[in-house]
Amino acid sequence: MKLLVTGGCGFIGSNFIHYWLKNHGGDEIVNLDKLTYAADPSNLKGIDSSRYEFVKGDIADASVVDPVVNDSDAVVNFAAESHVDRSIVDSGAFIHSNIAGVHVLLEAARRYDKRIHQVSTDEVYGTLSLDSDEKFTERSAYAPRNPYAATKASADHLARAYFNTHGVKVTISNCGNNMGPRQHEEKLIPKTIINAINGSRIPVYGNGMQVRDWIHVDDHCSAIESILSDGVIGETYIISAGYERRNIDVVKRILQELGVAESAVEHVRDRPGHDIRYALDSSKIRDALGWKPSLTFEEGLRKTIQWYKNRGGANGKNM
Ligand SMILES: NC(=O)c1ccc[n+]([C@@H]2O[C@H](COP(=O)([O-])OP(=O)(O)OC[C@H]3O[C@@H](n4cnc5c(N)ncnc54)[C@H](O)[C@@H]3O)[C@@H](O)[C@H]2O)c1
Numbered sequence: 174m175k176l177l178v179t180g181g182c183g184f185i186g187s188n189f190i191h192y193w194l195k196n197h198g199g200d201e202i203v204n205l206d207k208l209t210y211a212a213d214p215s216n217l218k219g220i221d222s223s224r225y226e227f228v229k230g231d232i233a234d235a236s237v238v239d240p241v242v243n244d245s246d247a248v249v250n251f252a253a254e255s256h257v258d259r260s261i262v263d264s265g266a267f268i269h270s271n272i273a274g275v276h277v278l279l280e281a282a283r284r285y286d287k288r289i290h291q292v293s294t295d296e297v298y299g300t301l302s303l304d305s306d307e308k309f310t311e312r313s314a315y316a317p318r319n320p321y322a323a324t325k326a327s328a329d330h331l332a333r334a335y336f337n338t339h340g341v342k343v344t345i346s347n348c349g350n351n352m353g354p355r356q357h358e359e360k361l362i363p364k365t366i367i368n369a370i371n372g373s374r375i376p377v378y379g380n381g382m383q384v385r386d387w388i389h390v391d392d393h394c395s396a397i398e399s400i401l402s403d404g405v406i407g408e409t410y411i412i413s414a415g416y417e418r419r420n421i422d423v424v425k426r427i428l429q430e431l432g433v434a435e436s437a438v439e440h441v442r443d444r445p446g447h448d449i450r451y452a453l454d455s456s457k458i459r460d461a462l463g464w465k466p467s468l469t470f471e472e473g474l475r476k477t478i479q480w481y482k483n484r485g486g487a488n489g490k491n492m
Contacts, residue, residue, distance in 0.1 A: 175201045177245035179232050179278070180252030182206040184356040185292070185390055187216035189251065192394040194221055205241055207231045207270075211255065216355045232274035235281065242281035247288040249397065250278055256359055257296070257321045261445060264320035271324035272331070279335040279343075288342040290401060291332045295349045295386060295411070296322035300448035303382065308454040309347075311409045318446055329409070336407045344404045346397060348412040349453050352473055353390030354480040362474075365424050366481045369433045379443030381421025384450040388414040389473030392466035399464040413453035414466035414473075423474075430478050 176193065180186040181204030190202055201224045206212055208229055217225070230237030232252045242248060252274060254260065254267045275291065282289040298309040299316030315330070317323040335341040356363045368375050396412040404410060425435055458464045468476070 174246045175203065175244065177203050177205060177241050177248045179205045179248065179250045182208060182212035182214050182216055183251060183255070184211075184216075184353075184360075185351055185393060186251035187213075187355050188353060188390045189249065189394045189397065190217060190220065190225070192391060193398070194224055196398070200224065202226070203228060203241055203245060205230055205232065205237070206252065209254070209266075211357050213355065213357075231270075233269055233277050235277050238277050238281050239284070242278070242287055243285045245287060247290070247401065248278060248282060249290045249292065249401070250275065251292050253325070254321070256357075257319050258359075258444060260319060260321035260324070264324070267320055267324040271321075272327045275328040275331055279331060279341060282343075283335060283339050283341045286342075288344075288406070289332070290397065291328060291343065291345045292397065293329050293345055293347045294322065294325050295347050295413075295451045295453055296448065297326040297329060297347060298451070301450040301452055303384065303450050308452040309411065310454045311347075311411055311457055318448055333407075333409075342406045344400050344406060345409040346400055346412050347409065347453070348393050348396070349386030349388055349414075349451060351388055351390045351393055352477045354477065356390075361420060362423065362427070362477060363481060365427045366431070366478055369428055369431045369437065370482065374439040375424060375428070375437045376439050376441045377421055377424055378441060378447060380440065381419060381424065381438075382449070383420045383447060384417050384452065385420065385423075386413050386451050386453045387416040387418055387423070387470055387473070388412065388466060389468040389476070392468055392473075395467070396458060396464050399458065399462040403462045405461075410458040410462070411453050411455050412458060413455040414468070414470070415453075415455065416470035417450075417452050418470065426474060427478060430475065
């Protein structure tokens, strides 16, 4: 099989490429990535170049997308603007990549009759209360509350519409917060690890009571693999390892692991409209596809910390 992976120089896409080539001998991957600030081509260091090709380009540019979609057996779309804080400052790039880009990919999948998997987020469902046990399911209403989430929700709606209207072979997955190697240091876990190693202050939004549903990126990749091999076309699958943790507890656990005092934490002004709790019910993918995560929260976090320690500081350059 020849897979077109978009956004493969980013965090999850690059982990997926490593994962796929390791576990699918004989398969080939084409990685289409625009190389935004969030991309790091060194994320693909050590890849088997006989089965891997890189194409620099924008998923919103049909002249680049059409030939590579036509030449593939299936598309997995990781390409997106992914940082909520940036979407609050300026959402233009989010509309472009996360909505217009997905539209171009869907049009190409329609034209060349290719399967496409859209990688989405739990943020499309909005927020849950801290004092409820409720979890999002595939039947929960979409209620995005920040510009990033709204663009991802739009893309999911478009993907479903292309399945329903045009019969495009679409699947969608909505996953919680990922941890693991190769994540950009603007995100909570790498930022905390790098600041802690560097002896810098550790910023935490507001009181840090926000709850996120964490998963190691390798388990996200194995869940997408299950969907690609056994998922039902037209269906959506929630992906979760079931590890709900408060941000402040994640930060404190990292500090403890690195032997840094909790006094390094600096509570900073909260993100506007900050969602308070995400929690996901992943019964569908577990029951229907037999998927389950392989790493505990603690194992995933320790592996992640170790990777950043081995790598060195920001981009491995300044430690
Ligand atoms: N990180 C998470 O915890 C998480 C959780 C759930 C879902 N997701 C989704 O997973 C996907 C990947 O997230 P990530 O954290 O790896 O993101 P990332 O920001 O690390 O990487 C995104 C990659 O996409 C590329 N890209 C952006 N716009 C592009 C465009 N128009 N054309 C081609 N390439 C483009 C960037 O250059 C970058 O390499 C996103 O769709 C995101 O919404 C992420």
